[in-house]
Amino acid sequence: MGIEAVESVYPDLPGVACFDTAFHAGLPASAALYALPADWVEQHRLRRFGFHGLSHAHVARTVAEQTGCHDLRVVSCHLGAGASLAAIRDGRSVDTTMGFTPLDGLVMASRSGSVDPGLLLWMLRDGDVSIEDLNDGLEHRSGLLGLSGTADMRVLLARDDDRAQTALAVYVHRLRAAIAAMAAAMNGLDVLAFTGGVGERAAPVREATAAELGFLGVVLDEGRNAQAIPDAEIGAPRSSVRVFVIEAREDAEIARQVRDLLV
Numbered sequence: 001m002g003i004e005a006v007e008s009v010y011p012d013l014p015g016v017a018c019f020d021t022a023f024h025a026g027l028p029a030s031a032a033l034y035a036l037p038a039d040w041v042e043q044h045r046l047r048r049f050g051f052h053g054l055s056h057a058h059v060a061r062t063v064a065e066q067t068g069c070h071d072l073r074v075v076s077c078h079l080g081a082g083a084s085l086a087a088i089r090d091g092r093s094v095d096t097t098m099g100f101t102p103l104d105g106l107v108m109a110s111r112s113g114s115v116d117p118g119l120l121l122w123m124l125r126d127g128d129v130s131i132e133d134l135n136d137g138l139e140h141r142s143g144l145l146g147l148s149g150t151a152d153m154r155v156l157l158a159r160d161d162d163r164a165q166t167a168l169a170v171y172v173h174r175l176r177a178a179i180a181a182m183a184a185a186m187n188g189l190d191v192l193a194f195t196g197g198v199g200e201r202a203a204p205v206r207e208a209t210a211a212e213l214g215f216l217g218v219v220l221d222e223g224r225n226a227q228a229i230p231d232a233e234i235g236a237p238r239s240s241v242r243v244f245v246i247e248a249r250e251d252a253e254i255a256r257q258v259r260d261l262l263v
Helices: 002-009 038-044 053-067 117-126 131-140 143-148 153-158 162-185 196-201 203-211 222-227 250-262
Strands: 073-079 083-089 092-096 191-195 242-245
Touching: 053 073, 053 083, 053 092, 053 191, 053 242, 053 250, 073 162, 073 196, 083 162, 092 162, 117 131, 143 153, 143 162, 153 162, 153 196, 153 203, 162 203, 191 196, 196 203, 203 222
Parallel strands: 073 191, 191 242
Antiparallel strands: 073 083, 083 092
């Protein structure tokens, strides 16, 4: 509709759509496919699409510029109201945490992230929950909001009550586990990058996440992490994995893609 509206005024101006799923379009079958009945998959073209592709693509490009190296194994952590990871090898997405929809994967501000599908079936069958209420609950009343009563990470970090501490523990536990899974998809890790509102501004979340990733070679510099202003490197000198905080710039990635197509 946007393209059509512009064309009605500027008929000779090219219209370009940059899709947030495009970066993940080349996922290998091992990462993209669901183990579902074949007729479902064929009829409805079911697969894991992934999202935040524009942000992950920008992270991959920026990390290559910062390191001067393009053949890297990067885990990009887009942490905002929505959150996802991407495993990026040689500049290409090879795995990601979001799936057919943006509900899958990490705990988010008000989205649940991954939930046992059997639990959802039980809620529909025995929990007296309608499809509409289930959808609203998973999208708008889950995640940090469901665990703590607030979807705002800044508010959560300022609190010191049991619900807040539990919510942060769940958030970080899921995040660390997913980072390890992304590294496993690439047989190792060269760069860990944080982006998005939480990834860029919540130094305690970065610190807590990295604290249990020493087995992957991730070690933060406490001072650099606390004072980081994107784009910045925050890994300790002894860290075998380079760690960055990257400003989320989907707008810059969109502009680059448009230029590449039209110029």
